[in-house]
Amino acid sequence: xxxxxxLDGLAVDIGRRRILDDLRCTLSASTIGLLxxxxxxxxxxxxxxxxxxxxxxxxxxxxxxxxxxxxREIRKLTGYMPENDAFIASMSAVSYVxxxxxxxxxxSGAALERAHEALFYxxxxxxxxxKLGTYSLGMRQLAKLAQAIAxxxxxxxxxxxxxxxxxxxxxxxIRLIREMRESGAMHLILCSHLLRDVEETCxxxxxxxxxxxxxxxxxxxxxxxxxxxxxxxxxxxxxTFAHDIEKLGCTCAITTSNRIKLIxxxxxxxxxxxxxxxxxxxxxxxxxxxxxxxxxxxLKAMETDVMPNGAANGRL
Amino acid sequence: MSENGITFENVSKFYGxxxxxxxxxxxxxxxxxxxxxxxxxxxxxxxxxxxxxxxPTEGRISILGVAPDQPDRLFNFTGYCTQFDSFPRGMTGYQxxxxxxxxxxxxxxEAEDLTxxxxxxxxxxxxxxxxIAGYSKGMRxxxxxxxxxxxxxxxLVLDEPLNGLDPLVRAETIALxxxxxxxxxxxxxxxxxLHEVDAISDQVVLLSSGYVVAEGQIHGVRxxxxxxxxxxxxxxxxxxxxxxxIFELDTVVEARLHNDGKGLLVRTRDPDxxxxxxxxxxxxxxxxxxxxxxDDDVLSVYEYLIGPDGGSI
Amino acid sequence: MAVYKRSYHGYAGxxxxxxxxxxxxxxxxxxxxxxxxxMTVFFVICLMSPLxxxxxxxxxxxxxxxxxxxxxxxxxxxxxxxGEFFQIFLxxxxxxxxxxxxxxxxxxxxxxxSNRALTLxxxxxxxxAEYVLGKMSVLLILLSSITWVPGLVLFSVQSAxxxxxWLFHNLWIAWAxxxxxxxxxxxxxxxxxxxxxxxxxxxxxxxxxxxLFFVAAAFGQALNAVLDVRWGGxxxxxxxxxxxxxxxxxxxQKADISASSxxxxxxxxxxxxxxxxxxxxxxxxxxx
Numbered sequence: 001x002x003x004x005x006x007l008d009g010l011a012v013d014i015g016r017r018r019i020l021d022d023l024r025c026t027l028s029a030s031t032i033g034l035l036x037x038x039x040x041x042x043x044x045x046x047x048x049x050x051x052x053x054x055x056x057x058x059x060x061x062x063x064x065x066x067x068x069x070x071x072r073e074i075r076k077l078t079g080y081m082p083e084n085d086a087f088i089a090s091m092s093a094v095s096y097v098x099x100x101x102x103x104x105x106x107x108s109g110a111a112l113e114r115a116h117e118a119l120f121y122x123x124x125x126x127x128x129x130x131k132l133g134t135y136s137l138g139m140r141q142l143a144k145l146a147q148a149i150a151x152x153x154x155x156x157x158x159x160x161x162x163x164x165x166x167x168x169x170x171x172x173x174i175r176l177i178r179e180m181r182e183s184g185a186m187h188l189i190l191c192s193h194l195l196r197d198v199e200e201t202c203x204x205x206x207x208x209x210x211x212x213x214x215x216x217x218x219x220x221x222x223x224x225x226x227x228x229x230x231x232x233x234x235x236x237x238x239x240t241f242a243h244d245i246e247k248l249g250c251t252c253a254i255t256t257s258n259r260i261k262l263i264x265x266x267x268x269x270x271x272x273x274x275x276x277x278x279x280x281x282x283x284x285x286x287x288x289x290x291x292x293x294x295x296x297x298x299l300k301a302m303e304t305d306v307m308p309n310g311a312a313n314g315r316l
Numbered sequence: 317m318s319e320n321g322i323t324f325e326n327v328s329k330f331y332g333x334x335x336x337x338x339x340x341x342x343x344x345x346x347x348x349x350x351x352x353x354x355x356x357x358x359x360x361x362x363x364x365x366x367x368x369x370x371x372p373t374e375g376r377i378s379i380l381g382v383a384p385d386q387p388d389r390l391f392n393f394t395g396y397c398t399q400f401d402s403f404p405r406g407m408t409g410y411q412x413x414x415x416x417x418x419x420x421x422x423x424x425x426e427a428e429d430l431t432x433x434x435x436x437x438x439x440x441x442x443x444x445x446x447x448i449a450g451y452s453k454g455m456r457x458x459x460x461x462x463x464x465x466x467x468x469x470x471x472l473v474l475d476e477p478l479n480g481l482d483p484l485v486r487a488e489t490i491a492l493x494x495x496x497x498x499x500x501x502x503x504x505x506x507x508x509x510l511h512e513v514d515a516i517s518d519q520v521v522l523l524s525s526g527y528v529v530a531e532g533q534i535h536g537v538r539x540x541x542x543x544x545x546x547x548x549x550x551x552x553x554x555x556x557x558x559x560x561x562i563f564e565l566d567t568v569v570e571a572r573l574h575n576d577g578k579g580l581l582v583r584t585r586d587p588d589x590x591x592x593x594x595x596x597x598x599x600x601x602x603x604x605x606x607x608x609x610x611d612d613d614v615l616s617v618y619e620y621l622i623g624p625d626g627g628s629i
Numbered sequence: 630m631a632v633y634k635r636s637y638h639g640y641a642g643x644x645x646x647x648x649x650x651x652x653x654x655x656x657x658x659x660x661x662x663x664x665x666x667x668m669t670v671f672f673v674i675c676l677m678s679p680l681x682x683x684x685x686x687x688x689x690x691x692x693x694x695x696x697x698x699x700x701x702x703x704x705x706x707x708x709x710x711x712g713e714f715f716q717i718f719l720x721x722x723x724x725x726x727x728x729x730x731x732x733x734x735x736x737x738x739x740x741x742x743s744n745r746a747l748t749l750x751x752x753x754x755x756x757x758a759e760y761v762l763g764k765m766s767v768l769l770i771l772l773s774s775i776t777w778v779p780g781l782v783l784f785s786v787q788s789a790x791x792x793x794x795w796l797f798h799n800l801w802i803a804w805a806x807x808x809x810x811x812x813x814x815x816x817x818x819x820x821x822x823x824x825x826x827x828x829x830x831x832x833x834x835x836x837x838x839x840x841l842f843f844v845a846a847a848f849g850q851a852l853n854a855v856l857d858v859r860w861g862g863x864x865x866x867x868x869x870x871x872x873x874x875x876x877x878x879x880x881x882q883k884a885d886i887s888a889s890s891x892x893x894x895x896x897x898x899x900x901x902x903x904x905x906x907x908x909x910x911x912x913x914x915x916x917x
Contacts (some may be wrong), residue, residue: 030608037482038454050752072754075819080752087744090736095657102653104753105644114640147749152640164479166354166508167618183637193482196511235591270605274598283591284898288606298483 002063003028004155004187005049007035009058012048013040020211022058029218031181032203034191035298040208042191046157050080062155071314076105079153081144083160083191091131093124093143096132099152104151111150113293123172138169145176149186156180157189160195170197177201199294207301215301222297232260232273233286244276261290320380321345322366322471322502327375329361336361340375340523342531345614348465350513351506352614353523354622360399361504362523363473366486366504367396379471380502392420395464399506401456403448403481409459410444412488413466420467434466437492453480461489471502478507490516510615520614538612544620545569545583547610548590552570553603555580561602565593581610650755651814653761655770662733671732674776675725679779682718686710690790710787712878716809717801718780719874723813726772726840733771734821735834737764742909743829751912761822761906768818777810799896805877812873814896816866823902826909842866862886863894 005027020041036042047053047086049060051071065073088096094115101111101118106133119128122142127135132143141161148156161177162170178201181188192198198205199219207215234241235258242252242260249265264270270287277284322344329336337358350361364370365377368391382389403412413434413515416496417427438458448456457480464472477493478486486525493516497503507513513520514534522530522537530537538546551556551574558580559571567586572583584590587609610616663669686706688695692706708714741747750760755819779844784803788796821838826835858877862868875881876888886894 035483037484038452038480040482047913048913052748052751072756075752075754078752080749081754082745082748084745086749088740088746089744090661090740099653099657100749100753102645102649103750103755105647105650106640107643107645110640111640116633121635138355149637151753153637154639164508167352167510167615168354168623170508185637185639193480193486194509195483196509235588237697271598274595274604278592278595278599281592282595283588284595284607285587285591285612286608287604288608295483295487299487302484 003061005131005189006061006062006106007058008060009012009059010045010048010055011047011057012044012053013056014053018056018211018223020048023060023211024058025206025213025216027204027206029187029202029204030184031177031188031190031202031204033198034189034203034208035193035195035198035205036208037302039210041211043159044211045208046080046159046189046191049074049157050078051075053101056146068261075289078155079148079151079156081156081158081161083150083163086144087135087140092131093119093128093135093146096143097147100147100254101150106151114150115146116154118150119143122146122176137164138166141169141173143164145173155187155189157191159191160193161190162192162194165303167309174200190282195294195298203293205297207298209302209304213266214304215297217297219294229290230262230264230270230273231286231290232262234258234260234277235283235285237280237282238298241280241282244280245273248272248276322380323364323378323503325378327365327372327374327377329365329370330373337523337526337528339367340528342528344502344521345519346497346500346502346504347518348493348505348516349519350517350614351504351519351521351523352508352510352513352618355413356525357622358526358603358624359522359523360475361526363396363475363504363506366471367394367473369396392467393470395467395469395472397460397472397474397477400493401453401477403456406443406447408447408452409440409455409462412459413463417466422467430466431469434462438462439464439488452484454482457481458485458489469501471504471576472496473504475506476508477505478509479514486512510613510618514613514615520617522614522618522621529621530617534612534614534617537617541617541620545585546587546610546612547616548582548584548587548607549574549579550582550594550607550611551579551605553578553605558597558602561597565590578605587612632704635822641858649752651759651763653764654760655767658733658737658764658767659771671729672771675722675775676728676779678721678725679718679783682714682783683786685714686787686790686903690787711799712802712805715784715806716874716878716880717778718783718899719776719806719809719813721809722776722779723870726776726814727817729771729775730768730817730821731835731838732837733829734768734818735825735831737767738822738825739829739831739834742826747910748912756912757907760910763819764822768821769814772814772818773810776814777807780806780810800876805874805879809877812895813870816898819899819902819906823905826906859885859892863890886898 003026007023007025010020011018021308023045034042034045044053048055049067051067051074054066059068061067062074063077067074068255091099097115097118098112101115102108106114122138122145124142124146125223127139132140133145141163148158158177162173165173172199177188177190179184181201190198190202203219205217205219206213207217237258242254245260245262246252248268250262250268251265252260252262254260273287274284322342324340324342327340328338340362351362353359361370365372365384366379366414368379368387371384379390379394384390407415410431414427414431417430422430435441438461440455440458440462443451443455448459451459457477461474461477464474469610478489481489490512493505494505498517505517511615517534520530521528521532530540550558552606555578557572559573562568562571565584567589568582568584570583574583575581581592594607680803689706689708689710741750751757781803784806820841824837825831825836826836846867848870849861849863849865852858863886868886872886872888872891
């Protein structure tokens with residue numbers, strides 16, 4: 001797998017504050033999630049990769065091109081969907097995407113064809129001939145995505161793509177991202193606060209904290225986890241149910257009134273839990289092995305101390 | 317009108333010809349209630365009605381016994397955190413909260429105390445004396461929340477309060493809402509993130525195009541959607557053997573082998589009886605790996621009742 | 630039967646040459662501009678007025694024949710086509726150009742800034758310089774076509790009618806038309822662009838541009854009167870240009886401002902506009 005992004009001691013300042021410090025890693029997965037608390041430097045990293053901010057030290061390379069010297073080449077290969085609204089209110093979606101595709105270098109005819117293709121792909125139908133100023137938020141997000149893909153980039157950077165979208169629109173956006181990933185034609189960087197979104201779409205995750213990378217996880221590997229943790233949702237259980245489980249020797253924790261997390265001890269099987277449920281007339285509405293979900297990975301990463309020099313600590 | 321609830325009786329709100337909400341009947345108890353629906357379905361209208369910012373065209377509203385036409389009483393115990401990211405210019409976080417408390421009529425010392433406790437509750441103590449214009453998006457969201465809670469309201473109306481918050485702060489804010497709900501407050505939240513709604517709400521109100529299409533506890537709502545029998549996904553080593561056993565139950569209407577061959581999708585009209593029966597089956601020898609409702613959550617109810625395109629074009 | 634599934638795929642076709650990309654902006658701008666009927670009609674009017682001057686040139690050159698038609702002989706033409714003639718022409722056309730700029734200019738950059746579209750421009754292989762060049766071209770091309778282009782056409786017609794002797798004697802007028810128009814176009818275009826970038830609301834930018842002209846003029850007069858000086862004219866754009874044009878077209882009129890100070894002042898204005906553009910046209914806004 002060829003390297004998509006290589007961060008080589010990248011440091012970025014804004015004013016006199018150092019926002020990113022000594023980032024070093026190599027990213028090559030087809031979809032990479034970028035996570036971190038507010039102020040960790042995610043937007044700064046994206047701005048640096050796009051050449052909007054100059055590195056104070058070190059550098060970054062995208063598909064082998066250096067951001068310090070070759071930024072024009074990089075911009076030819078990337079598509080960007082910014083977090084904030086970005087549109088020209090007086091243009092229709094078609095002319096807007098057409099303009100953007102032409103600015104990326106496509107000849108006018110090809111640009112128009114690809115603009116329509118992109119708009120169709122994201123699901124904007126007849127509405128594409130209306131002015132962007134009349135669009136709802138969800139439609140503007142889709143138009144933003146269309147302009148990011150129309151010129152066929154090899155790397156797509158999405159910053160909070162589901163921001164403000166209602167549930168059906170959010171589902172469609174996630175579905176689109178997955179389709180784009182599966183098409184194999186491009187790599188994606190997804191920056192989001194919604195861990196669910198990242199979990200559903202990304203293969204690898206990079207977590208930033210205070211300008212340094214504190215964790216880098218491959219989600220597929222994490223999913224082949226430890227099979228001793230179990231979580232259950234019940235109906236009709238009272239305290240005795242959990243008590244009975246503990247009598248078996250398992251450690252139990254009750255989160256809300258009907259959710260139980262437990263660790264199966266040696267020799268205890270799921271059947272034994274069901275025996276208790278049958279005896280106590282309790283319905284087990286949900287039971288599954290609990291994998292280290294992204295939320296746990298994230299929370300653990302947040303507890304990592306940021307090292308004063310050099311790369312951050314690896315996985316906990 | 318009970319003293320302990322928010323009630324809407326046949327409430328309609330029109331903006332000229334444009335529909336806000338139509339014939340809404342709701343009774344909201346204490347705890348966390350979530351308003352869910354596509355953009356434009358009437359959530360913000362409902363919230364504005366609840367906080368007394370607009371008056372209904374028809375119908376009656378009562379918030380803890382007080383009607384919205386008594387704003388001097390109503391505004392004392394309601395707090396509203398809107399979805400809009402606008403603030404008075406040039407203010408610091410501290411001034412923002414403090415000045416509104418003065419408007420509430422609190423004397424200086426009490427207002428100062430309340431301001432600091434609100435700021436501490438959202439963990440913005442360090443940034444309190446900085447201008448809001450310099451805050452990050454997450455900080456602005458938190459200062460809005462602090463302002464809504466500062467005067468210790470009994471009804472808290474929050475429009476997309478977790479927007480822009482990173483996962484850590486989300487979890488902390490959700491814990492904050494839970495503790496407020498346990499204190500007996502009415503916390504009304506509107507959100508698009510349905511799995512969070514699932515996890516934190518006591519009840520849910522689903523809106524579509526200005527109508528309430530469902531309300532209540534999510535499991536209760538689900539069982540009432542009869543056109544769609546409940547779907548359950550069971551993963552086990554021999555799903556086909558399980559399927560034959562399951563059909564002995566007359567409430568099971570459909571059993572389908574999952575694509576990957578290791579699971580069974582079951583549809584049943586009576587989930588209570590089904591689950592108890594499943595206990596017996598597992599004890600008798602079915603090697604079960606996991607069981608989960610495939611559609612007993614807000615997302616599925618949303619899709620059934622409101623539809624994947626938001627109901628109407 | 631075949632079922633076609635649409636999925637995402639990259640672009641592998643030819644690309645346009647990089648140096649020509651700035652011209653995409655004027656192309657789109659003109660498409661949008663000339664959809665408006667008012668704009669098209671006004672533009673045509675701007676092209677009509679040179680026709681009036683054309684007829685005056687004809688009359689001037691053929692006065693003898695025309696007079697004979699009416700039976701008058703030995704009458705000299707009241708119209709002489711000289712530097713002053715062309716200066717008046719330029720003055721009229723520049724005024725029309727200014728009105729055109731007030732319509733076209735303000736919307737150029739403010740529509741891109743008000744909804745953060747500039748980030749999208751700059752995330753492509755497209756620099757800020759190309760962006761400014763593209764936006765300036767919208768105005769430069771438009772304004773050129775109603776100032777020095779018809780001006781030079783009129784000059785060639787006059788040369789054709791008046792003969793090569795006149796041409797050699799008055800070649801400097803051609804240069805005056807060209808440079809006088811260009812200095813006007815440059816300053817007005819830069820001002821319009823800078824204001825459009827500074828004030829995000831289109832209509833306010835237009836009002837500012839108009840205001841700049843008239844209010845500054847009034848202010849300049851007031852300064853002169855109150856402080857009893859002569860240099861108040863330095864902030865009066867029309868006085869500045871008159872000074873420069875008088876110099877170029879060699880018409881001597883009493884002026885408070887010398888031509889060189891006018892040139893310097895205009896250069897300063899251009900520099901200020903460029904500085905403002907540099908400050909305002911950023912891909913990302915950083916708030917401390």
